[in-house]
Amino acid sequence: MAKQELSCDDILKELRAMQYRPIYYLMGEESYYIDLITDYITENVLTETEKEFNLTILYGADVDVATVINAAKRYPMMSKYQVVVVKEAQAIRNIDELSFYLQKPLPSTILVVCHKHGVLDKRKKLAAEVEKTGILFESKKIKESQLPAFTSSYMKKKGIDMDPKATAMLADFVGTDLSRLTGELEKLIITLPVGQHRITPEQIERNIGISKDYNNFELRSALVEKDILKANKIIKYFEENPKTNPIQMSLSLLFGFYSNLMLAYYSPEKTEQGIANWLGLRSPWAARDYLIAMRRYSGVKVMQIIGEIRYADAKSKGINNNSANDGDILRELVFNILH
Template sequence: MTKQEITCDDILRELRSKQYRPIYYLMGEEAYYIDLISDYIMDNVLTDTEKEFNLSVVYGADVDIATVINAAKRYPMMSEHQVVIVKEAQSIRNIDELSYYLQKPLRSTILVMCHKHGVLDRRKKLAAEIEKVGILFESKKLKEAQLPAFITSYMKRKGVDLEPKATSMLADFVGTDLSRLTGELEKLIITLPKGQTRVTPEQIERNIGISKDYNNFELRSALVERNVLKANQIINYFEKNPKTNPLQMTLSLLFGFYSNLMLAYYAPEKSEQGIASFLGLKSPWQAREYQTAMKRYSGVKTMQIIGEIRYTDAKSKGIGNSSLTDSELLRELIFKILH
């Protein structure tokens, strides 16, 4: 495995076995993994007593690169290591000068740079210097298709199982904000009755506030089956509960589904496994809806639907629309999808 391909799990595995690097440069659009790694280092490398003298946490907006380098050059007091964590490292000016320190980094220092909502230019000398002596990790946003697998894996580590419908409800409702998603998962774990290790759609409804019968997941299923009555019941519910069912969330989910459906027509193998593999889905059962939808919608109709979703999105933002409310726009879109 090359250093560019290193994963969050690889880094945590090293840290748990007490293999430490002089620098961890954690960057990218997904804050969750950056926080996970930096929090692990902050909480576990030093004992509580050692932290008093050997843990420094600074913010990029408050320090310059010289201050960071000076902190990194200090020797630990009554400890094998010192930890220096720089949050919001993207705010530090002249960060390229860090490469001078990395020519000969202090092995007793663990320097953690947290660079969120962006990345370091890998073509620059600094990136090469980091990779030579430490870890350069890019935390990428998960795609929507990867969410069910993330949820299942996260809960399995906690000894909890989820029914597939419960997993899909959560993925559709929360989306790709992993910090918020894990917060909702922890809330679910706390509310599980003693001795119960399986989460049902009813528990999602009770504890997260998503209706098990009237949500985006069920709307998608109704559209797949071309069940006009059920689809209209759901959009009526959405109309009465606009705060928990915003139009943009529904449009995003529908656009993702019909875009994938369009791709599924090009899958060389139309079995569950073949479609799942072609679309990058983690589980073959996720491909079942696409198989069903391919029987209900032609490729031409699917292309028209994608165009209508884009048009509705534009109108919801005020482009070419002077009077229709979000619920009226959704009702119009659902009619066009089904007819």
């Protein structure tokens, strides 16, 4: 039977219960979860006094695997544990040699290996040794469709509620960079008036700088409703504010929406909950636009729209485009979507 992979929450739960492993090999494309686990270990396992002698931070670009092993083999001073954190471990040559240390790791050492922007080959001996004695954790990028659920969950843990539109606005603006997203969420929490526990679109507009009326979320809604006037007002605003509304972000979000809309036609159950389940959306509320769009666009038209978005993306990168600016490209795309 395959060993069950622990989630970030599972790992943090263990750590809070002071159940420590000899090694945590944290890898993957999403830095947020790697940093979350690493920061918890460095901040909580040792007291401030113990950290002075028993917390070692190494950087892969500056050390070799022998240096890491020697650090891991040291005994703690006046402490039950020592913590050795290896950042940028992907830069270490012959990292597989760490498997020799893991055959008999020191119980008093907690070794944290941070391997970002890539993964360890699980067929290698090192992966097998890590799984025997510690935790091999892959931090995966989340999908755009999962951003609202992540945002709501993050804020719920802080005792804060978020208006669904505010959640969608922020997710559309930030994208899948969770470190940046949580930074913006913390900014919103700090700026909440005393006694208020709900984030509104107005607060997003005031504190993040996203217009509550002119953003990609509203552009999508205008296209779903086939509101030509509203869509063109938004494009004009985007054209006047290109730094906060880059065309690549708009094209990416529109491509994601219409690609999902194409999938929604194949959902066995054409209800909010059915569409949400089919597309992997956490909230039925997020499926409403798809149900409305399915009534306004045929499957053939959606296929044409996806092609138009690809063509607009190519033009925005200078392919088959001699003079059109981003505003012209987006305006043409919206015209082709709505007609």
